[in-house]
Structures are given as structure tokens and as C-alpha cells.
Amino acid sequence: MSSVISKEDFARLVRQYAPQVLGFTARLLPDRREAEEVTQDAFVKAFGQLSSFRGESTFLTWVQRIAYHEAIDHLRRRRPFTTDISNVAAMTDEPDLSTGREERITLLEEAVDELPPDEQLLLHLYYYEDRPLRDIAYIMDAEPNTLSGRLYRIRKRLMVMIKQKEDEQT
């Protein structure tokens, strides 16, 4: 496909999708420079791999998939990518929440901010962008069922975190 799409056409695609891809990458890499660098690398890699793009997804999803792996690789090189599961391990059942809706949403915002970047991204893609689980699975190179289980665990953890915050307030 690299021979089909000229560099001018690809430049048009970059201009069109760069903001979305950069926004996507910035969720994993809060540092602006790092996010820009990884986004650039993703587009360069995408141009090199255009022949492997067979239209199974949209061009944006395909580039986001490349950007996701670039960002994860970047994070791994920089520091070990760990997820704290201590709260989940200690949790036996979903705790009951006693707060009102408004207060709970505020606590949820705080709790989401405390999640690892890739979990924040997963929540954002699924609950905010309403992307199909199949698309997210393609981007993150995972099985939809695996992601479904992961979302369930994240929600449980969020509840534990909210409960802890509630307890701290009282």
C-alpha cells in the first residue's frame, strides 16, 4: 500500500489524524514531549507498514494500535510498568457505597486519576469514547474477553478506592 499511497496523501492523513493520535498517546505519556515523540514514531512506523494495513479497522484505529505499542514500549524502557493489585487481592466482594451520587462522581474522578495510565485509557476508550470492545482489543492487542475481565476488575478496584476515600472523610 505504501506504493499506492503517495507521501503527499500520507501527509494529508497525518494532518487529519495527528490531533487524535497525539491525544491518545498523551493519555499514556503525560509528558508532552514524550507523547509527541512517540506519536511521530507511530506515524513513521505506520508509513513503513502501510502494506500490512488491510482495512480490517479504520486508519485511525490502526495508527492508534501502533501508537499504543510504541507508548508501552517507551514506558517499559523508561521504567517498569506495574499495576498495584493489592486492593483487589484484599477485596472479597463489592463494597456498598454510602455516599450520594454527586460526591461519588467526584471521588470517582480522583480514583480514576490514581489508576495506571493504561487502565485510564481503557476506561476512557470504553466508557467515554464508547468504542467497541473489539476495536479496543485490536488497539491493545488483547482478547475482548480479557479486556472485559480487566474492566470488571478495574471497576471493583475503583469501588474499593471510593470506599477508602469515604472512610477517610468520615
Next chain:
Amino acid sequence: MNRLEDSDLREALRRRETRRQKPEVPADFMDSVMQQIETKPTVGRRWRWMAAAASLLILIGIGTLLMDEPKQDEPTLAKTELPPVPKVSEALPEPIETNVEEKPKIRQKRKTVVKPRTPRPEIPDTLGSGIWQSERNVRLAIKMLSECEAVIEKSEQEVRNNIVRATFNAMPQPANAVLVTNEAGDCFVSDTNRETIIEI
């Protein structure tokens, strides 16, 4: 029961998104990407180089194989010739059951082929024309003649004053051989009318 609802989570994410600063694409972003594309070799080009290198290696491999071909002829022949052997042996029981008359023919052939391989004592040259040094040689000759697979007609074998006398009809030695030896072990071999007489 007050559980985490999807709507709460969506609302939290929406609010979080509104207060989040969206990153702006820098002005030189496009130029930087296109510059990297210009300078960096694409994966396709790299694959082409790798494919060319791989095909070159294959050609070299084929060349070396062709050069070594005469050396490899023997094993390949052995491989091709060996398999039929078990097939024949497996197929043998059926023909034997149907054609019983062929059995002795097969056995005779096997004997004539296998027997000459057994080591022979160095006697043939002396038998019939030479002098036998001892009775041991006579026995050796008998043994040898038996092993020669020839039909041995032992028409006469006498022991007289330590003289062994025997008449053989054997091949490849003279048809009728008489071997005689005395106490001293001296033997004489003579051939008369197809009868070899060994005298003291």
C-alpha cells in the same frame, strides 16, 4: 445497596475530560514526520534487502549441494534400494503358501550364496596333487569339502594301521579323493581314474 453505576463512571470520565488540557499538535510536527519518512528506510525496503540476502544464501547452498553431489550418491542409493527389501520379506509368506514347490529352490540358492563367505583352510592346492602332512590336514580337507557345499559321497572310509582311507566325490577337488595318512602323519595323494589315493 449503593453500587458503582455505569452512568456515574461515564459522568466522572466526562468531567475529567473537560478539565483535562488537550495536547496541541506542534507546528513542525508534520515536517518532522515527513522528514523521518524521507530518511528512514521503510520496512518494505528492509524486507526487500532481507529477501535478496536470503535468496543469495539459498543459491550458495544449492551450489554447494551440487558440488557435493557425487559424495552423496551412495547414501541416496542406499536409501532408495533398502526399502524394497523388507517389502519382499513381508511378501514372502504368501507366495510360499501358494507355491510350495518353490521352497527348495530358494533354499538351494541361499546356501550357494552364503556358504562361500565362510573362511576356508588353505588346502585346495595340496589336495589331489600334494602331500598331506598329517591326519589333521585330512580332517581339515574333509571339513573343507563339506563346507564347499558339494555333494560328498563318502563311499569308503577305512581306518587301517592308523591309515585313514576315504573316497570322496567332491568339488572343486578331484572327483574321487582318497586320503591316507600313517602314524607319522605322512600322506601321499595320488589321483587315478577320478580316485585320489593317498599312500604312505
